[in-house]
Amino acid sequence: MSTIFAQASAAGKAGVAVVRISGPKAFSAASQLCGSLPAPRQAALRRLRSAPGEVLDEALVLCFSEKASFTGEETVEFQTHGSVAVVNALLAELGTVDGLRLAEPGEFTRRALANGRLDLAQVEGLADLIASETEAQRQQALRLFSGGLGDLAAHWRERLIRASALLTVTIDFADEEVPVDVSPEVLELIAEVQTAMQAQVDGFGAAERIRTGYEVAIVGPPNVGKSTLLNALAGRDAAITSEIAGTTRDVIEVRMELAGLPVTLLDTAGLRETDDTIEKIGVARALERAKAADLRVFLIESNSKPELDPAPDDIVIASKADLSGDKFGAVSGKTGAGVAQLVEQIGAKLSSKTAKAGLATRARHKEAMERCLVSLAEASNRVALGPEFTDIASEELRISLEALNMLIGRVDIENVLDEVFSSFCLGK
Numbered sequence: 001m002s003t004i005f006a007q008a009s010a011a012g013k014a015g016v017a018v019v020r021i022s023g024p025k026a027f028s029a030a031s032q033l034c035g036s037l038p039a040p041r042q043a044a045l046r047r048l049r050s051a052p053g054e055v056l057d058e059a060l061v062l063c064f065s066e067k068a069s070f071t072g073e074e075t076v077e078f079q080t081h082g083s084v085a086v087v088n089a090l091l092a093e094l095g096t097v098d099g100l101r102l103a104e105p106g107e108f109t110r111r112a113l114a115n116g117r118l119d120l121a122q123v124e125g126l127a128d129l130i131a132s133e134t135e136a137q138r139q140q141a142l143r144l145f146s147g148g149l150g151d152l153a154a155h156w157r158e159r160l161i162r163a164s165a166l167l168t169v170t171i172d173f174a175d176e177e178v179p180v181d182v183s184p185e186v187l188e189l190i191a192e193v194q195t196a197m198q199a200q201v202d203g204f205g206a207a208e209r210i211r212t213g214y215e216v217a218i219v220g221p222p223n224v225g226k227s228t229l230l231n232a233l234a235g236r237d238a239a240i241t242s243e244i245a246g247t248t249r250d251v252i253e254v255r256m257e258l259a260g261l262p263v264t265l266l267d268t269a270g271l272r273e274t275d276d277t278i279e280k281i282g283v284a285r286a287l288e289r290a291k292a293a294d295l296r297v298f299l300i301e302s303n304s305k306p307e308l309d310p311a312p313d314d315i316v317i318a319s320k321a322d323l324s325g326d327k328f329g330a331v332s333g334k335t336g337a338g339v340a341q342l343v344e345q346i347g348a349k350l351s352s353k354t355a356k357a358g359l360a361t362r363a364r365h366k367e368a369m370e371r372c373l374v375s376l377a378e379a380s381n382r383v384a385l386g387p388e389f390t391d392i393a394s395e396e397l398r399i400s401l402e403a404l405n406m407l408i409g410r411v412d413i414e415n416v417l418d419e420v421f422s423s424f425c426l427g428k
Ligand SMILES: Nc1nc2c(c(=O)[nH]1)N(C=O)[C@@H](CNc1ccc(C(=O)N[C@@H](CCC(=O)O)C(=O)O)cc1)CN2
Pocket: 018, 064, 067, 068, 069, 070, 077
């Protein structure tokens, strides 16, 4: 097993940078640079020197024994001054040490997984946690990282193993008088798992949206004030505004946090019949993106109607509240009147969509659960048919347990690892 190293903190100038070494040679390599190592888990100040004896930096050194580290291997951290030159010199020096090499993205975490420190779902949670930018993303990622899905899977597993054991008793004693009919209990155990698992599958859409973000499209006729409203919501001049109708041609996207949720706000071309070729394309794009968005805000001139039929959840609101004097149900991007209320309204609409979100946050989770549910339905049908179908039911239960193991990466892990780790940063 090679010993790996990488900068764990973000690249660039910073107060402090962290360079991490993990593997069987971590302690010996580190002591080549800093002399005596502090006791594990005790930070100590040391001069880091290159092999010829030049001082590279003065750093805090922190060691973790293989029994108690993030990776499950000997680990040393150098907490240096956050200078690009210091980090580069240190990385170059580590590269010259025999048996050490630069880590691949996600390799520290990969080792934590291999050493049983985390299960696969936790690794996914960790990737999401590092990527999280909003409160909802942070909370969802932390639930997964803390082992929520593994706990659920362990509970389901225990129920299904019990169901399986009950069936085995039936098979083993098939020739004898079985004292009690086990099928009601087996069916109940399966149903319990099915209900809980189906709820997770149903929540996948919402959880995925929290992970990847919601799209909210501002839609309306030319010159109604869409771009001005987008800028007011974004708090910056993201889109060009002008008194010329047909200013916005392409879709303008602004990422922002709204009610703790990740939202991409879309400004679209004003909807109208036009002979202008470019504007026509803009209108077509506006319609397409508006349709695909999670929520539409129809901005209308007061006393008019939206160009499209709003979906039940969509928001219809009059623009230029300052001109119409409409204090309710109107908004002005120019004066800011009604903007806070609109934000609140959008937040409430999106939050109601997130309510179902559970621990299944990736297609991989959903697919494993769906596979499991297919076998459970099959198993339950066979059990209901009578004792002569017990061995087929047993086999279906075994398949469902396999799907469950896949969910948390107990089996068949190799082919999903590259996919899972492809999104990891260097140094994690
Ligand atoms: N400086 C630094 N900060 C960091 C990390 C790190 O590696 N270095 N982390 C890296 O992601 C996170 C903390 N994660 C860690 C997870 C486990 C262990 C660890 O030593 N676990 C041992 C002992 C646990 C204990 O002290 O109770 C174990 O599990 O056996 C350390 C860090 C966030 N902050």
